Structures are given as C-alpha cells and as structure tokens.
Amino acid sequence: MCCSRGGRFARAGHQGKNASAEALAAFDAKYGYDKPLFCGHWARLRALEDRKRDCGAGNAERGVRSAEYRVPLAYALPAGTYRLSLGGLTGDDHPSVSVAIQPIDAARLSPTVSLACAAAATWQVVFTVPEESRAAAIVVTGAVPASARLRQRTGHFFDSQLCHFLYGLVRGELGSSAEYDTSVAQVLRSGIWPSLAITVPILAGGTILAVMLGLFCAMWRGGGVDRSILLVSTLLMSVNYVVWVLAGQYFLPSGCTSSRSGGSRTGPTSCCRC
Numbered sequence: 001m002c003c004s005r006g007g008r009f010a011r012a013g014h015q016g017k018n019a020s021a022e023a024l025a026a027f028d029a030k031y032g033y034d035k036p037l038f039c040g041h042w043a044r045l046r047a048l049e050d051r052k053r054d055c056g057a058g059n060a061e062r063g064v065r066s067a068e069y070r071v072p073l074a075y076a077l078p079a080g081t082y083r084l085s086l087g088g089l090t091g092d093d094h095p096s097v098s099v100a101i102q103p104i105d106a107a108r109l110s111p112t113v114s115l116a117c118a119a120a121a122t123w124q125v126v127f128t129v130p131e132e133s134r135a136a137a138i139v140v141t142g143a144v145p146a147s148a149r150l151r152q153r154t155g156h157f158f159d160s161q162l163c164h165f166l167y168g169l170v171r172g173e174l175g176s177s178a179e180y181d182t183s184v185a186q187v188l189r190s191g192i193w194p195s196l197a198i199t200v201p202i203l204a205g206g207t208i209l210a211v212m213l214g215l216f217c218a219m220w221r222g223g224g225v226d227r228s229i230l231l232v233s234t235l236l237m238s239v240n241y242v243v244w245v246l247a248g249q250y251f252l253p254s255g256c257t258s259s260r261s262g263g264s265r266t267g268p269t270s271c272c273r274c
Contacts, residue, residue, distance in 0.1 A: 020074075020075070021046045021047065021074035021075055022046075022074065022075035024046055025045070025046040025047065025075065027178075028046070030176075031175075031176055031178065032161060032164050033161065034152070035154060035159055035160050035161050035164065036154065036159075036160045036161070037160060037161050037162060038160055038161075038162050039157055039158050039160045039162075039163065040154065040157065040160065041153060041154055041156075041157055042083055042151035042152065042153055042154065043151060043152050043153075043154055044151060045077075045082075045150050045151065045152050046074060046075075047073050047074050047075055047077055047150060048071060048072065048073055048074065048148065048149075048150040050147075050148075050149050068139065068140070068141050068142075068144075069139070069140040069143070069144050069145060070137065070138070070139050070140075071084070071137075071138035071139070071140065071148060071150070073135075073137070073138065076102065076134040076135060076136045077129055077134055077135035078129065078134055079129050079130060079131045079132070079133060079134070080128070080129055080152050080153065081126065081127075081128045081129075081152070081153040082126070082127055082128075082129070082135070082150060082151065082152050082153070083124055083125070083126045083150070083151045083152075083153065084097065084124065084125050084126075084127070084138065084148070084149070084150055085123075085124045085148070085149040085150075085151070086123060086124075086125075086140065086143075086145035086147065086148050086149075087145060087146060087147040087148075088145055088146025088147055089123070089143040089144070089145050089146075090143060090144050090146070095123075095140060095141065095142035095143035096140075096141055096142055097125050097127070097138060097139070097140050097141075098137075098138070098139045098141065099127050099129075099135050099137075099138050100135065100136045100137040100138075100139075101129060101130070101133050101134070101135060101136075102133060102134055102135075102136040103132060103133050104132050104133060104134060105132070172185065173185060174188075213229050213233070216229060217229050217230070
C-alpha cells in the first residue's frame with residue numbers, strides 16, 4: 001500500500017518529531033510498512049534495532065550478573081510469531097530465553113515462557129505471542145550475546161510492500177493517504193469534480209477567446225488591431241503562472257475566512273488552507 005504526499009516520509013509530520021517507537025510501529029502496521037520490501041518470511045521491527053556491539057555491557061554496569069541479558073525492547077510485542085537471533089555468545093553451554101507474556105487487559109504478568117536453546121556461536125529462538133496478549137520482557141540467561149536481532153514472521157513469502165502495492169494497483173487501489181486518513185482513490189474522487197468544474201470552463205473559454213482574437217487579427221492583418229493583440233498576448237504570456245495564482249487568491253472570493261483590518265484586504269497570505 002502506498003501513502004500519498006511523500007509516502008513513508010509523511011510519518012515525520014504525521015507523528016511529530018518526538019514520536020515513540022510504538023507510535024511509529026503502529027503507523028507502519030496501519031499503512032503496510034512493517035512488511036519486507038520485496039519478499040521474505042521475516043520483517044524487521046522497531047521494538048529492537050539491530051545491535052552488533054557488546055549487548056551485555058550495559059547489564060554488567062547496572063550490577064546484573066554477566067550471564068544474564070535483558071533484551072532492551074522499545075515497547076511490548078503484540079500478538080504474532082517472532083524470531084530472536086543472538087550472536088557471539090559468551091557464558092554457559094546451555095543458554096535459555098524467558099519471555100514474559102502479559103494479557104492486554106491485566107496488570108500482572110502471567111508465568112514466563114522458557115525456551116531452551118542448544119549452545120552455538122550464533123543461535124535463534126522462535127516464540128509466539130498469543131492473541132489478546134503481549135510480550136513485556138525477554139531475558140537471556142546463561143549467556144551474554146555480542147549481537148541481537150529481532151524479526152516478526154509475515155503471513156507468507158510474498159507478504160511484502162511491493163506485492164501488496166502491485167496487488168492493490170491491479171484492483172485499482174492506490175493506497176491510503178496519511179494526511180487525510182482515507183484512501184487515495186477517495187481523495188481523487190472527491191477532488192476531480194471541483195477540478196473539472198474549473199479547468200473545463202477555462203479551457204473552453206480560452207479556446208473561444210483565442211479563435212476570436214485570431215479572426216480579428218486575420219481580418220485586420222498588419223493593422224493596429226493585429227499589432228495590439230500581438231503585443232498584449234506576448235506580454236500576458238511572459239507573466240509567470242504563479243502571479244496569476246496569487247492574483248486569483250487575492251481578488252477572487254474563496255471559502256476561507258480572511259481577516260480584514262479597516263475594511264482593506266490583508267492579501268492572500270491571510271487566507272487559511274482549505
């Protein structure tokens with residue numbers, strides 16, 4: 001699914017500069033940005049950025065024993081299947097992972113789910129958070145990793161941003177607008193008739209006026225009328241279109257509420273954005 005007006009970069013203005021990782025993750029899930037770009041069974045998460053340095057150093061400084069590592073989640077993981085990959089393990093030969101599952105409508109943590117893993121330089125553990133629950137904490141005991149990666153399983157191999165965009169394009173769906181919080185097709189449908197109501201009369205009137213002026217020039221070719229129309233047309237064509245837009249905002253009435261001081265116009269900048 002695509003997002004109008006800047007696509008994914010619209011989230012900065014939509015969420016604000018101080019948006020939390022959980023708010024950005026909800027934004028990604030709403031507009032389909034939490035999926036792989038092309039294809040794949042696993043997608044990256046905002047809950048844990050890929051960490052390639054000594055992950056256990058911070059725990060050791062806080063007095064936690066060296067053989068325990070608490071995964072620094074930015075937010076509680078919602079329902080789904082996840083894969084935690086840890087590399088560069090140092091510690092016991094049989095590390096294990098404990099996942100604290102918390103019901104959404106309860107304040108207390110339910111008993112943790114312990115997952116035993118075979119010793120290796122790099123190992124992975126897959127766990128599932130049930131519906132109406134969330135994973136509030138993940139603790140690795142018996143080893144301290146040097147790198148950590150967390151991924152969420154997708155619906156299928158082609159459950160990606162590209163495939164969803166192409167599938168929606170075939171069905172005539174252009175995605176969702178982050179600014180208007182509706183589909184892009186609905187935004188286009190709501191704006192096409194006002195646009196046509198302006199452009200069609202302008203096109204028809206401009207064509208009729210151009211034909212009439214051309215006939216006048218042909219009738220008095222080489223005379224004063226011909227030269228005057230040529231001069232005025234050339235001058236008007238040399239004016240930038242932005243000048244006409246600003247002039248229209250200033251002189252033509254609009255639905256915006258413009259402030260007035262002493263009965264005089266304050267100019268186009270005082271008009272709000274409709």
